[in-house]
Amino acid sequence: MDGLSGPEFRHVGLNLQDHPSLTTQQVESNIFGFWVFLMSDAVIFALLFAVYGTMLVGTAGGPGPAQEFKIGPAFLETLILLTSSFTFGMASMSMKYGRSALGLFCWLLVTLFLGLAFLGMELNDFAAMFAHGAVPQRSGFLSSFFVLVGMHGLHVTAGALWIIVMMVQICVFGLDARVKINIIRLGLFWHFLDVVWVVIFSVVYLQGLMR
Amino acid sequence: MLGNLTFDALPFVRAWHSPSINEIIGAGAGAVVIIGAICTFALITRLGKWRYLWTEWMTSVDHKKIGIMYVLIAFVMLSRALMEAVLIRMQQAVAIQTPGFIEPNHFAQLFSTHGSIMIFFMAMPFLTGLINYVVPLQIGARDVAFPSLNSVSLWLTAGGSGLMMASLVVGEFSTGGWSGYPPYTELNYSGGVGPDYWIWAVTLSSLGSMFVGINVAVTLYKLRAPGMSWMRMPLFCWTSLCTAILMIFAMPALTVATLLLAADRYLGMHFFTDSLGGNMMNYVNLFWLFGHPEVYILVLPAFGVFSEVVSAFSSKELYGYTSLVLATLAIAVLSFTVWVHHFFTMGQGANVNAVFGIATMIIGIPTGVKIYDWIWTMFRGEVRFTPPMLFSIAFMVTFVIGGFTGIILATPPLDYLVHNTLFLVAHFHNMLIPGLLYGMIAGYQYWFPKAFGFRLSERWGRIAFVCWVVGFYLAFMPLYVLGAAGMARRTQEVFDPTFRPWLIAALCGALVLFAGLASLFIQLWVSIRDRHANGVPVGDPWDARGLEWATSSPPPEYNFATIPHVSNLDAFYWRKRNNGAYHPADHYRDITLPGNTSMGVIIGVAAAFCAFGLIWHIWWLAGLSVLIILGSWIARSFSRDTERIVSAAEVERIDRAWLAQAAAARPVPRQLEENAANEGLAEWMA
Numbered sequence: 008m009d010g011l012s013g014p015e016f017r018h019v020g021l022n023l024q025d026h027p028s029l030t031t032q033q034v035e036s037n038i039f040g041f042w043v044f045l046m047s048d049a050v051i052f053a054l055l056f057a058v059y060g061t062m063l064v065g066t067a068g069g070p071g072p073a074q075e076f077k078i079g080p081a082f083l084e085t086l087i088l089l090t091s092s093f094t095f096g097m098a099s100m101s102m103k104y105g106r107s108a109l110g111l112f113c114w115l116l117v118t119l120f121l122g123l124a125f126l127g128m129e130l131n132d133f134a135a136m137f138a139h140g141a142v143p144q145r146s147g148f149l150s151s152f153f154v155l156v157g158m159h160g161l162h163v164t165a166g167a168l169w170i171i172v173m174m175v176q177i178c179v180f181g182l183d184a185r186v187k188i189n190i191i192r193l194g195l196f197w198h199f200l201d202v203v204w205v206v207i208f209s210v211v212y213l214q215g216l217m218r
Numbered sequence: 219m220l221g222n223l224t225f226d227a228l229p230f231v232r233a234w235h236s237p238s239i240n241e242i243i244g245a246g247a248g249a250v251v252i253i254g255a256i257c258t259f260a261l262i263t264r265l266g267k268w269r270y271l272w273t274e275w276m277t278s279v280d281h282k283k284i285g286i287m288y289v290l291i292a293f294v295m296l297s298r299a300l301m302e303a304v305l306i307r308m309q310q311a312v313a314i315q316t317p318g319f320i321e322p323n324h325f326a327q328l329f330s331t332h333g334s335i336m337i338f339f340m341a342m343p344f345l346t347g348l349i350n351y352v353v354p355l356q357i358g359a360r361d362v363a364f365p366s367l368n369s370v371s372l373w374l375t376a377g378g379s380g381l382m383m384a385s386l387v388v389g390e391f392s393t394g395g396w397s398g399y400p401p402y403t404e405l406n407y408s409g410g411v412g413p414d415y416w417i418w419a420v421t422l423s424s425l426g427s428m429f430v431g432i433n434v435a436v437t438l439y440k441l442r443a444p445g446m447s448w449m450r451m452p453l454f455c456w457t458s459l460c461t462a463i464l465m466i467f468a469m470p471a472l473t474v475a476t477l478l479l480a481a482d483r484y485l486g487m488h489f490f491t492d493s494l495g496g497n498m499m500n501y502v503n504l505f506w507l508f509g510h511p512e513v514y515i516l517v518l519p520a521f522g523v524f525s526e527v528v529s530a531f532s533s534k535e536l537y538g539y540t541s542l543v544l545a546t547l548a549i550a551v552l553s554f555t556v557w558v559h560h561f562f563t564m565g566q567g568a569n570v571n572a573v574f575g576i577a578t579m580i581i582g583i584p585t586g587v588k589i590y591d592w593i594w595t596m597f598r599g600e601v602r603f604t605p606p607m608l609f610s611i612a613f614m615v616t617f618v619i620g621g622f623t624g625i626i627l628a629t630p631p632l633d634y635l636v637h638n639t640l641f642l643v644a645h646f647h648n649m650l651i652p653g654l655l656y657g658m659i660a661g662y663q664y665w666f667p668k669a670f671g672f673r674l675s676e677r678w679g680r681i682a683f684v685c686w687v688v689g690f691y692l693a694f695m696p697l698y699v700l701g702a703a704g705m706a707r708r709t710q711e712v713f714d715p716t717f718r719p720w721l722i723a724a725l726c727g728a729l730v731l732f733a734g735l736a737s738l739f740i741q742l743w744v745s746i747r748d749r750h751a752n753g754v755p756v757g758d759p760w761d762a763r764g765l766e767w768a769t770s771s772p773p774p775e776y777n778f779a780t781i782p783h784v785s786n787l788d789a790f791y792w793r794k795r796n797n798g799a800y801h802p803a804d805h806y807r808d809i810t811l812p813g814n815t816s817m818g819v820i821i822g823v824a825a826a827f828c829a830f831g832l833i834w835h836i837w838w839l840a841g842l843s844v845l846i847i848l849g850s851w852i853a854r855s856f857s858r859d860t861e862r863i864v865s866a867a868e869v870e871r872i873d874r875a876w877l878a879q880a881a882a883a884r885p886v887p888r889q890l891e892e893n894a895a896n897e898g899l900a901e902w903m904a
């Protein structure tokens with residue numbers, strides 16, 4: 008379908024009319040491909056959740072959920088991450104409607120700070136657990152806890168790195184089509200991490216403290 | 219600086235210190251790898267082909283070249299793993315009440331590498347290669363959806379294969395089988411580097427396969443030519459789609475299993491240990507949650523090949539196209555529901571076993587549908603017994619036998635009797651040799667003229683066929699007998715002398731299979747030698763049906779001068795019959811193609827070095843490699859000059875040259891297609 012022009016270059020949440028080098032088909036398949044990747048990633052998290060579930064009994068006499076999980080910090084982390092999803096939403100809005108790239112840049116910066124704050128708090132939690140002797144080497148339960156939550160943290164780290172790369176690219180290229188497509192993908196990724204965290208909060212922290 | 223790496227890791231040093239046949243075999247295998255590598259490097263340097271290889275092949279993102287490189291990897295690894303199979307059979311045939319010539323530890327490495335290579339570095343690259351080559355052509359696309367990701371996938375697989383080869387030269391491989399069950403593969407029981415080699419090689423290949431799955435699925439969803447609705451897709455595309463979806467959902471389970479095992483081994487965690495709350499059944503579930511769908515990742519593309527081959531060489535539309543599609547989908551869905559049949563004897567209780575046993579048997583129904591469809595396609599067709607067709611027919615017969623023994627194994631009480639015996643070994647080879655390898659060989663021979671512009675020698679194809687079929691029956695039917703008699707698999711020394719004749723027969727079978735591989739190489743050599751006589755540049759040597767035949771052989775890098783419009787199933791066949799196949803376009807347009815990138819090579823090689831660093835605890839190397847991977851990925855996202863334009867004039871010139879060739883060619887009737895007169899233009903008979 009080469010050679011179409013004008014409104015054909017639209018994608019939900021994104022106007023690419025001014026970029027005749029990209030066809031609708033390319034834009035669509037680029038975004039769709041990332042959705043498929045996220046499905047694969049979701050399988051990884053689902054399996055880690057399943058492993059965690061079966062390992063709850065494997066505390067081997069070591070610290071269990073009730074002793075180690077602190078609802079306060081976990082709740083605060085949830086709020087921070089949810090807020091960062093909101094600020095990313097604002098970034099997407101200003102990419103679509105903003106007159107310049109400045110708004111987008113600023114919202115990405117805020118999101119980045121929230122992401123880093125989340126990571127900082129999470130590391131702080133981990134350090135506190137380590138100080139009590141709740142290290143991943145202590146029991147199967149703790150191994151699965153640290154790998155599940157740590158995997159999410161690793162994803163957030165990757166997302167933060169990605170945000171930095173995109174901020175640099177905005178400075179270098181402005182808002183060209185590739186930058187826009189990448190920010191859409193990054194947005195999907197960031198919201199996906201939020202969803203995963205909500206499940207972690209419910210399944211790991213809330214449920215752990217109910218026991 | 220070099221972590222745990224010492225001189226004792228080299229098999230040559232070990233063979234020097236204690237020269238036994240066992241060590242000499244190890245050193246010899248290592249020497250073959252080193253000499254092979256040196257000779258390849260020397261040859262390329264002498265011919266001055268490095269620049270050509272780098273620009274035309276290694277950094278290429280053309281799906282056709284990537285497909286060919288995948289198949290090349292598959293053939294190299296097939297050669298190694300088949301030699302190991304011969305060695306395994308030799309050891310068992312001689313080691314009756316004597317220790318034989320291979321020591322237990324070495325023997326265990328042999329069957330572990332044989333299995334790991336055959337699955338991850340022979341079968342997966344082979345089918346990925348075929349899919350890569352064929353699918354974009356069949357759906358009338360210019361390339362896959364993510365060409366540079368495709369290159370990354372290829373080089374991750376190549377990196378994993380490199381690790382497998384390195385394990386012959388530096389250190390040792392796992393002795394834990396291709397499935398690497400803990401707690402045996404935990405540090406307590408396998409302290410060496412073997413399981414680490416296994417973990418990282420498999421992890422690289424599973425990541426590569428996951429990317430392939432995404433790429434192929436998106437290609438099929440988004441890049442089909444106008445008019446090619448789902449039910450107008452060739453069946454190979456359907457099976458590729460289902461394989462891709464299985465890869466997307468099944469490969470992560472393997473990645474999770476290997477990485478958690480790595481967490482145990484490297485970080486002292488307790489996922490699968492037998493102490494401190496570890497749960498080794500989690501590993502078994504994770505592994506087979508991947509492992510069973512993997513079986514269908516392997517056979518579905520072969521089913522696709524058989525569908526194409528049977529239809530082309532019977533000159534008939536596929537019988538029951540819709541039912542074949544539905545059966546493929548059914549198999550793909552059901553494949554996720556049966557994984558427990560791999561461990562009926564591990565104590566999950568009779569009810570669970572019964573449910574999974576029944577679920578397993580249900581898969582026989584769609585598979586049976588397919589077999590009937592192929593038979594009905596041949597019925598009253600004009601069947602020509604070309605090598606790909608012969609392989610397809612041999613598949614149908616042999617696969618059904620494997621299906622019967624599968625029913626035996628899927629019945630839990632019977633499984634209790636024969637699990638972990640050679641019966642099981644016979645069964646899965648009975649499924650995978652016809653159900654994967656015959657399909658891959660058939661596909662290789664069927665599409666070879668498309669890829670290179672000349673036919674493969676049919677005579678040597680038939681010789682190879684005889685060897686692969688006779689060798690199979692000779693090698694594996696005795697194993698059924700031995701398994702039923704209770705001979706455990708993975709046995710290094712045999713104690714019952716009545717097993718001897720069967721083991722010798724199996725060894726002969728392995729040798730015949732090896733001759734089958736040799737004949738494939740001879741076929742290739744002979745055909746390259748006679749390539750001018752067997753050229754089929756017009757591109758349609760078999761009077762075939764799909765769009766991949768609607769372009770020259772080899773196809774131009776953009777595949778089609780103009781994207782075809784599709785109005786029915788078997789699009790090209792229909793166009794030929796209605797005289798619409800060989801005409802110039804009304805007007806030609808510029809074609810944008812993805813440019814080459816070195817990112818794939820850099821990431822694949824760095825990943826292999828990272829893995830090597832992890833295996834030997836050379837932390838700086840692992841860290842540096844990770845930085846290189848991230849760096850090249852980010853650098854690539856900054857490059858904006860990633861496309862190349864082929865001008866309309868150039869496209870027109872190439873297209874008109876091909877059309878002139880077609881106009882000048884003499885059409886051959888189907889009966890003479892194996893004849894030198896075949897220039898790739900089929901005579902259109904009713």
Ligand SMILES: [Cu+2]
Pocket residue numbers: 509510513556557559560
């Ligand atoms: Cu299975």
